[in-house]
Amino acid sequence: MRRNSCVVVGAGIAGVMTALHLQRRGEQVTLIDRWEPGHARAASTDYNRVIRAISGRDEFYTRWARESRAMWLEMQAESGQNLMYECGALILATEGHCDWEDSTAETFDKVGVPYYKFTPDEVRARFPQFKVDEIKYALFEPEAGLLMAHRCVITALKMFKDAGGVVKRGTVTTDTQERPLLDGQPIRADLIVIATGAWMSEMFPKTIKTISAIMGINVLYTSTPDGSDAFDMENMPCWIDHGQGSFGIPSSEGSGVKAAVVIPNTPIDINNDERLIEKASLAKTRTYIRHRLPGLIGQRVVDSKFNQVILTPDTHFIVDWHPVHENVLFAGGCSGHLFKHGPVFGNFVAGVATRDYGTADRFKIANRRKLSPKESPSGR
Incomplete structure (x- = not known):
């Protein structure tokens, strides 16, 4: 079977985890960031982050957090690093x-x-x-408990490279049609995953800025x-x-x-x-x-x-295809509570990216609305 050429843009927790899971699925993945992965501007940096299943009435995120906890512990055992x-x-x-x-x-x-x-x-x-x-x-x-955030990103990055993934430095922008460009040139790949956190909004003013x-x-x-x-x-x-x-x-x-x-x-x-x-x-x-x-x-x-x-009105993540560019997939959308879900989020995005299944309704770009604190998984 021919391996797909995949480009993941953004080496924060969403991008690194997606790249890792795509690479382990047998794809050939290049991970691109403007700066060194783990850089100080990233929302994924910092010493530590909370990991907890507490999500109000939202069973989906509660189960995801529990699954992610198990995956973090597996990564910790595999890497020998204190991640959690x-x-x-x-x-x-x-x-x-x-x-x-x-x-x-x-x-x-x-x-x-x-x-x-x-x-x-x-x-x-x-x-x-x-x-x-x-x-x-x-x-x-x-x-x-807590995750050692910077260490988690760097450890996942090492796993990605050990699996054969490629890391490149470069600036990805978009043209007036929101087509991704690397250093001013169109990106040629079967799949392009956009996981640029807050920068996703300015890169895609027609598609993402309106819902973030x-x-x-x-x-x-x-x-x-x-x-x-x-x-x-x-x-x-x-x-x-x-x-x-x-x-x-x-x-x-x-x-x-x-x-x-x-x-x-x-x-x-x-x-x-x-x-x-x-x-x-x-x-x-x-x-x-x-x-x-x-x-x-x-x-x-x-x-x-x-x-x-970057926050969506309903505080749900974004995992959805660009409405015009069928090979462009968005991954991110609520960095306020994404980090703890990192492993399960990356695995899910990889499955959507390879079209093993569709995305969840809550992750689609359309029909976003502000939730009340009672409804919101983050309580805000």
Whole structure:
């Protein structure tokens, strides 16, 4: 059987995983990025990311997250790299605003995801790092945890190259008909997968920009207290705090405690803006730490990250063919919760790309609409 010539554009987690699975299916794949894979502008970079099955009432993503967890562990065993730490994830349900958390518990019961439901006093006893005065209850998913994000991308890239894949540096743009060009020339390939994250929007103004928004996310890493291991991943879980618009990760491999307070609609010019933390975000994060993690009051910020995410109205991914160019497949669309799904997402895209099956309705470009927090898998 003739091997297809495949080009995957974008070497973030979506692109690398898609390229790896296509190569392992027997295709001949070239992976192209403007910069070195794992570069600091990519949404997939950073020290770590949360992996959890918590998805509200959405059984699809709940099952995908569980499948992806197993695949991450397989990759970890195959590579010998520490890719994932199962420190658990704590979701804090704020009094009077628990619809998403209530739905998550029901979904976990249906799907069979292990979890505990803690009262505020039980949270204080088990995880005294958190101040939970206004919390109604908390869900704890013990098999959740964190992924070492940059290491995951680089490890998957090595697996791709070891399987015979080719990595090239180059700039892919589009012409007025949205036909992909490499360094100004049309790309000649049986298949072109576009996995360029936030850059997908500007590359495809007619097709993708109309159903996506770009926003910046400010992330701060705070030092742990002198002589204390209370905020290390061995003693503290990742957490999600929708009532405060925040999430975080305990200190892993000496990183410091990661906390992100999402400021809605933070604009970012992905080509020209410096990746620097805004003063407003610094102040807001410190206010949040005083409220939720009083043991970190007075500790210094030791690192930071300002990155971009591309969001669809319904927060579902995009895995669909270009309406005009039948060999162009989009893969991405919601980097806010794509990373943890990386292995299963890449495997799924590879199957759509080789036309072993069609895409899911939720991943199609057409008929996108904004979901309510109750409906949204991300709770926003």
